[in-house]
Amino acid sequence: LVRVLSSSTAFTLKAVPPYNFSLTIHKPAGWSMLTPYEIFEDDVLWTAIRWLSHSLLGLKLSSLGTIEKPEIKCEIFSSRKLKAGEPEELSRDVAWMLRVGEDIRDFYSLANSDPLVRLLIKDLYGMRRTSRLDIFPMLILAVTLQMAPITRSNQMMNLLIERYGEKILFDGREIQYWPSPKRVAETSASELQEKCKLGYRAKNLRWIAEIIDSGFPTPQELDSLSPEDTKVKLMELKGIGEYSADIASPHFGFALDVWSAKIFALIFGEKVESPRSIIPKLRKMAEDRWGKWKGYVLTYVLNDLGNLSKKLEIDLS
DNA sequence: GCGTCCAGGTCTACC
DNA sequence: GGTAGACCTGGACGC
Numbered sequence: 001l002v003r004v005l006s007s008s009t010a011f012t013l014k015a016v017p018p019y020n021f022s023l024t025i026h027k028p029a030g031w032s033m034l035t036p037y038e039i040f041e042d043d044v045l046w047t048a049i050r051w052l053s054h055s056l057l058g059l060k061l062s063s064l065g066t067i068e069k070p071e072i073k074c075e076i077f078s079s080r081k082l083k084a085g086e087p088e089e090l091s092r093d094v095a096w097m098l099r100v101g102e103d104i105r106d107f108y109s110l111a112n113s114d115p116l117v118r119l120l121i122k123d124l125y126g127m128r129r130t131s132r133l134d135i136f137p138m139l140i141l142a143v144t145l146q147m148a149p150i151t152r153s154n155q156m157m158n159l160l161i162e163r164y165g166e167k168i169l170f171d172g173r174e175i176q177y178w179p180s181p182k183r184v185a186e187t188s189a190s191e192l193q194e195k196c197k198l199g200y201r202a203k204n205l206r207w208i209a210e211i212i213d214s215g216f217p218t219p220q221e222l223d224s225l226s227p228e229d230t231k232v233k234l235m236e237l238k239g240i241g242e243y244s245a246d247i248a249s250p251h252f253g254f255a256l257d258v259w260s261a262k263i264f265a266l267i268f269g270e271k272v273e274s275p276r277s278i279i280p281k282l283r284k285m286a287e288d289r290w291g292k293w294k295g296y297v298l299t300y301v302l303n304d305l306g307n308l309s310k311k312l313e314i315d316l317s
Numbered sequence: 318g319c320g321t322c323c324a325g326g327t328c329t330a331c332c
Numbered sequence: 333g334g335t336a337g338a339c340c341t342g343g344a345c346g347c
Contacts (some may be wrong), residue, residue: 318347319346319347320345320346321338321344321345321346321347322343322344322345323341323342323343323344324341324342324343324344326339327338327339328337328338328339328344329336329337329338330335330336330338330343331334331336331337331338332333332334332335332336
C-alpha cells in the first residue's frame with residue numbers, strides 16, 4: 001500500500017530575487033503547496049509530485065540561499081533509477097512549478113502608487129505563488145470548495161486522499177498524495193458520493209476525472225495559452241465555473257468566492273449586503289487596479305489577514 | 318435530543 | 333443577457 005522510493009537524485013535551482021523560500025513553500029495561511037499531507041519541518045519540505053501523468057515522486061526542498069540570492073536544493077526520490085535525460089527534464093519542470101524564473105519586480109513597483117501593495121510586500125516580501133505539474137488536485141480543491149463550509153471541504157478532500165490517494169515513503173517520511181484522475185474515473189459516482197461525502201459534486205468530479213484521464217492540457221501547456229483561453233478551456237469541464245477555473249489556472253486568476261469577496265469589499269470600502277452579487281464588480285475593480293497582478297494581490301491579501309486587519313483597522317477575519 | 322437552515326458555486330430553465 | 337431555483341449533506345443553531 002505504501003510505495004517505497006529509494007532511488008534519489010538532486011539538483012539546485014537559482015531564482016530571480018526576491019524569493020522568500022519559507023513563505024513560498026509554506027504559506028502563512030496554512031495552504032499546502034502540493035498535498036495537505038506534506039511535511040514541513042525546520043524550513044525543509046517533504047512533499048510529492050505526479051510526474052508525466054503517472055509516476056509519483058518524492059520531493060524534498062530546502063534553501064541554500066537567501067531572499068536576495070535565492071538557491072533551492074531539490075532532491076527527487078523515485079522507485080526506479082531515472083533514465084538519461086530525465087533529471088534534466090525534472091529540473092525544468094520543478095523550476096517552472098516553483099516559478100524561479102518569474103520576475104515579480106513589476107508587481108512590487110505597484111507599491112509606489114498603491115498603499116495596499118506597499119503593506120502587503122512589507123509583510124510578505126519575496127513570497128511567490130507556485131504551480132503544480134498536474135491539474136486534477138486543483139480541480140478537486142475547486143469542486144470541494146463549492147457550496148460548503150471550509151471544514152466540510154477539508155473533510156471531502158481528506159476522504160478522497162485517504163481512500164483513493166497514494167502513499168509514498170522516502171527519506172524516512174511517509175506522504176499521502178491526491179488520487180489520480182484514472183482512479184477516480186474508475187470509481188462510481190454513487191461510491192464517491194457515499195464514501196467521500198461529496199454530495200452532488202460526486203458526478204461532476206467523476207466526469208472531470210474522466211476528461212483529465214483521457215487527455216487534457218497540462219498546467220504547463222495551459223500556461224502557454226492566454227489567461228482567457230485557459231479559462232475557456234477549464235470552463236468546458238462540467239462543474240467548473242469562473243471561480244473554479246481561476247483556482248485551477250496556472251495564470252493565477254482572481255478567484256473570488258463569497259468569503260474573499262467580503263474581504264475585498266471591506267478593502268475597497270464597498271457595502272456588502274450581498275457578497276455574491278458584488279463579485280463581478282469587485283473583479284472589475286481588481287482588474288482595473290492591479291491588472292495581471294491581481295491574482296498575486298489576492299494571494300498576498302489572504303495570507304496577510306491578521307496584519308492587514310490591524311493596519312487597515314478593519315476586521316478581515 | 319430533534320428539526321431547520323445553509324454554506325468559500327454552477328447549471329438549467331425560464332424571462 | 334440576465335436571474336431565480338435546485339443541488340448533497342454535515343454541522344451550527346434554536347427550541
